[in-house]
Amino acid sequence: MSSRTGSSDLLIDGALRRGRAGEFPTVNPATGETLGTAADADAADLDDAIGAARRAFDDTGWSRDTAFRAQCLRQLSEVLQAHGDELREVTVAEAGVPVALTHGPQLDVPVADLSWFAGLAESYDWSTDLGTASPMGVPSRRTIHREATGVVGAITPWNFPHQITFAKLGPALAAGNTVVLKPAPDTPWCAASVGRLIAEETDIPPGVVNIVTSSEHSLGSSLVEDPRVDLVSFTGSTATGRSVMTVAAQTLKKVFLELGGKSAYVVLDDADLGAACGMAAFTVCTHAGQGCALTTRLLVPRERYDEAVEKTAAALSGIRVGDPANPRTLCGPLISARQRDRVEGYLALATEEGGKIVCGGGRPAGFEQGFYVEPTLISGLTNDSRVAREEIFGPVLVILPHDGDDDAVRIANDSPYGLSGTVHGGDLDRARAVTARLRTGTVSVNGGVWYAVDAPFGGYKQSGIGREMGVAGFEEYLETKLVAEPA
Structure with a gap:
């Protein structure tokens, strides 16, 4: 496998760069052999990524420009499809995914699904007119607005490295959020390869998507607890999900959890x-x-x-x-x-x-x-x-x-x-x-x-909180604002 195929850099504020903690190995589970190395981020790298996402949300028009977001998502889908063979090779080698599954839910299907989220953003009713009423005797016209939550901390596992990543990136970006993605240490190249394509071949603005690979699971906890992060979208074990929920409670941020099953x-x-x-x-x-x-x-x-x-x-x-x-x-x-x-x-x-x-x-x-x-x-x-x-x-x-x-x-x-x-x-x-x-x-x-893609996925009980994919999954990344004006 070429080093070009196995991308290893961090993506922070639109730039590809090495990790301050050096590098860590990624392994081929089919052979047990080391494939190469990935950028190892430290706390300072994560701080930079969160800061970039915060600025991109607060100081640019990304969250308000629905047409541009839809254009970027379709462009990303096209770019990923054009590099499908490279991504397929990485996914099979690094995640041990049977290649036949990459033509379905492990790669091709979720890549194409990004365009569905683009279309949803364009057709979604962002505002709902409640009409005129007179609460407490004051004639008022009420409107419900749905808008982006803010900075999303997305933490993904290794078993479906692309499907789960795009099931978070698609709705989060379509809704107008910015994202800091922390992928599992077992599959850093899968995420870094996507980061390279975002940086080099799309119009997604700097800071909108940041990808931070690291050998340290503790970096995920730092992402969850940071007050600049407004929402955490986590997929993984129920035990880790409990920890995410506990840490997120300190800043009372929104949490989406897709956890285990039996x-x-x-x-x-x-x-x-x-x-x-x-x-x-x-x-x-x-x-x-x-x-x-x-x-x-x-x-x-x-x-x-x-x-x-x-x-x-x-x-x-x-x-x-x-x-x-x-x-x-x-x-x-x-x-x-x-x-x-x-x-x-x-x-x-x-x-x-x-x-x-x-x-x-x-x-x-x-x-x-x-x-x-x-x-x-x-x-x-x-x-x-x-x-x-x-x-x-x-x-x-x-x-x-x-x-x-x-x-x-x-x-x-x-x-x-x-x-x-x-x-x-x-x-x-x-x-x-x-x-x-x-x-x-x-x-x-x-x-x-x-x-x-149009069907919500999630569980009852200790299998999680919230839904991924479909309109319900898209709305996990939205806040609701009620505006009242004189009638």
Whole structure:
């Protein structure tokens, strides 16, 4: 990979520059080898970035020029598409993303989606006339104005480095905000490559987008606590989300949190069991299970439990771990040795809790280099086990029995999370009735796809606060102002 493809500079106030803390390595999870280095920002770099974003919001017309913002977003989408092959190479190498997924939600789709946010900004009703009334006897004409919140601190994870970045940048910029982006230390090149293209090939003004890569997670906390930041948009673990919320409370800033999940795939007794088990296996292996909304608990009718275990194990065993650069690969490596250790710790815990590893459970043969784990099915546990309740973030599926629709709903909802879910049944009305009782932000019924730029995404309970994408996600980045004038 060329150094040009693997961009490594910070983007601060429109300029590309090195980090004051030097450089830190970025690693290829498929091989365990170092790809190169990325700029390592320190507190002073972050201070510069926040200051630049504050000035760009306060002292320029960016927040008020809707047409220009829409033009810049469309231009950014076009530039990113023109450099799609470079970005694809970086994403596969640095995030271990199977290349086939970069033609969908990992790159091409979210890049194109930036234009949707441009169109939304142009068509949005920024002002609403409430008409004339006489509160306390004073004739007044009231107007509701929606306007940008201000400086957004965006903190993103490594598992979907482009999709999540653009799901924040798109609506934040369309709404008129300025942004300081702090990407995960595991995927600095993915973010820095976007920063280079913004600086060199778009008309986005200096300070509107700032990208600060760093090896230090503590820099994210500094971004959250800074009083110059008006809103924090965070995607990551629930544990870190709690910390973000605590720190943000000190300055009472708005917080959007998209957090973890332990989503249930509910199979009803009138469903095609083989099709359901096959789809559940496919889903949990996508990007090696490193997706917060993937269904990782498979709930099947008790009377068909053994059959479901057999069919699911057969499906999982047929999914081969592979090199992410291979177009046929679905299940690539985990992001790091640390994450592989975490997943393997849960596999050991599963047997300690009385579970059985039906298939998988180890490192695949022929992949001594890199951070791979076999697609794994765990049976014999109950929903109160840690392995069935905690987010593992690997290609690991726990299969649980249920005793009918009511019991399935109870088990699915018996979770601290509520991000996603699936219902699979023969009778659509019955499947809809089960869906209506699930306490979760998104549900797929019989294979329906909920992911789209115009569809809000987010969760209930400890899966987060607020929504990303769609009009609801756009409005997370707005404030509401009421203006009253004499009638």
